[in-house]
Amino acid sequence: MNILHIDSSPRLESHSRALSAAIVEKLLEVVPTASITRRDIGADPLPQTTLLHAAALASPATLAAPPAGSLDLSEILIGEVEAADMIVIGTPMHNLTIPSVLKAWIDQILRVGRTMKSTPAGKVGLLHDRPVFIGVASGAFYTGERANQPDFLTPYLSLSLSSIGLKTQQFFPLQGTAFLDWEHAALARQALLPALDLSVVPGPGDIHAGGPDISTIPPRGHIGGFYMRETTLSLPQIGDRMSERAAPPLDVALREWIGPAGFARWSELRAWIDEFYPGVFVPDWLYGGKNRGWTLRYKKTKALTTLVPEFRRLSAIVVMGRAERERFEERRYAWRPELVTLYDNARTYVDGKWLTLPVSDGSDLQDVKDLLLMKRSPVSNL
16 A cells, blocks of 8 residues: 655645645545555656647647657656555645646646547546545635635646546545634644545555556656755654745744734734844844754844743743853842743853853743843943
8 A cells, every 4th residue: 555645845843734634644544554656746846848749739740759858757647646546735826826846746647648639529547547635725715705805726637637537536625724823724634534525445356457557657766967956855844944945034934933912922022132232133044953943133243132032932042151150150149030940950161151041031031032132242332
């Protein structure tokens, strides 16, 4: 038993990825020994239609004798579909329809003479039917009573899959994600799963009905001039760093990652630093560290603090040199006991004692502010 799991979101911590992963988990409850073939076209986009590929599809003559290598990628992707007993697709809605990377995949697997044929009545699929489960994440609403935009995703994707023979389809719309924090989105996602019709899961006698054995699929690597990377998707855990390296995270991504309450403290702390140290520190996004992820450092000659946005929590790193440690000890009994415990347990390195302070409520936030005021006087008092 094989499940082909496709994701098309460019965001590695996206709602559509979480939804498709949840669908796969439900299927594995029924067929726990199933193998999974991952095709992450969001992280590793397929090329758009090339000149050679277009030339191969131009006429019956070129289809019969296509240019060398022109259909290699198409064969690989069709082979994955044929080897699958079930297919799970996770996709966002981009501009009313599917993202371009998913369209590129469809353009490779819809092939006259290979996966479908033309008849006077229209396209007829040549592949054996198998269940396809599609998880769709949309920032707005496109179906139901709250729909405020048209839906060109569902009819297009449904017709495309049906045209090659994949007619057993189930769509799961996760809508309004622009208005949901991660916890509420997770609840909405879980509410969709009971609608999953597991009666269509193939039995032992249906495995690879008409398709090749999965061992016939070419291995990952440089195949036909294309690099295919196999990836494993895991849902974020509390404390995980933001690890998408393409660019520093925007506020909308930070709010989704930290959570609304954490993002409010993040914003308050940043505004406080700007107010008390105007023009002194230029915040600098850094990627790296032991846990690999994004942090925001405030530094001039020496660092004031580094803010660490983590999944569902916020931390601030304050490095205390000899002078700061002496001042801390002078006020030891004035600090909150929780802060003193953190201080005593913090490790001391050559450049000072490193305190990692969780900022989970107003008291934690005040601790950070007090430490920073002790570390460096505000501009008005210089």
